[in-house]
Amino acid sequence: MRTEAFNRGMQQGDRVARWQELWEEPASGWDFSEFEGRVVESEPPWSYEELVQHELSTAGSALDLGTGGGEFLLSHQHELPVEMHATEGWGPNLPVAREALGPLGIEVREYDADRGDTLPYDDDSVDVVLSRHESYDPAEVVRVLRKGGWFLTQQVDGRNLDDLAAVFGAGAAFPEVRLEVFRSQAQEAGLIVERAEEWSGSIRFDSVDTLVSYLRLMPWQLTEDFTIEGYADQLCALDEQEGPLEFTERRFLLLAHLPIPDAPPADPFPRWEH
Secondary structure (H helix, E strand, C coil), X not given: CXXXXXXXXXXXXXXXXHHHHXXXXXXXXXXXXXXXXXXXXXXCCCCHHHHHHHHHCCCCEEEEECCCCCHHHHHCHHHCCCEEEEEECCCCHHHHHHHHHHHHCCCEEECCHXXXXXXXXXXXXXXXXXXXXXXXXXXXXXXXXXXXXXXXXXXXXXXXXXXXXXXXXXXXXXXCCCHHHHHHHHHHHCCEEEEEEEEEEEEEEXXXXXXXXXXXXXXXXXXXXXXXXXXXXXXXXXHHCCCCEEEEEEEEEEEEEXXXXXXXXXXXXXXXXX
């Protein structure tokens, strides 16, 4: 019995050490290609990429909030408007995004709505504002948008992976981040909401190794005190469970615009009758 317990302890120690190494691997940008074949996700009923393409097709200028490492804009570089701007608020991503987008003439400026930053752009300066999984201030979005300008955002619902958080004894990471709240805020800021949808679906990991590597890119999904060693028992329990490592993702979408200006009269110089 002592030998079995000793062996189990050694095995757990080996696993924890491996997970610690994975957790400490450097993370930059939002390139999830390393998880191809190891993480299987269901998809929302909408295509954010197609919606972006549609909005950019008639825009002369656009702003991408939270551009990450610039991966998304790079993948759409042939569809970008003449004037393209981008921001990023996470320090490690800034140099990555600037190196990637600089050759395209896109300046990446530092901006973090959670710090109360003001967007580093003039009033009425862009036609489209994009925000994919990035926090934003609706009033600031409205300020920089031109009349009739469009705002498109896909957000991670604050209850995202709440079933995974429960494994570590935590609740939803950001319960206030919900579609109804964001829609109301957009309307209060002066935007007209044309589309508002929410979705939930499954995400499956092939191993705890993959789960740890994945979560190192988004540690805010876990408890503030999370450490590999501190939650080793829970990780080992996941590693030993018979069922799949499957949890629930949640997203929501908002598409809105400022009031569209009235068209000018057909004859801007009407003749006065005398």
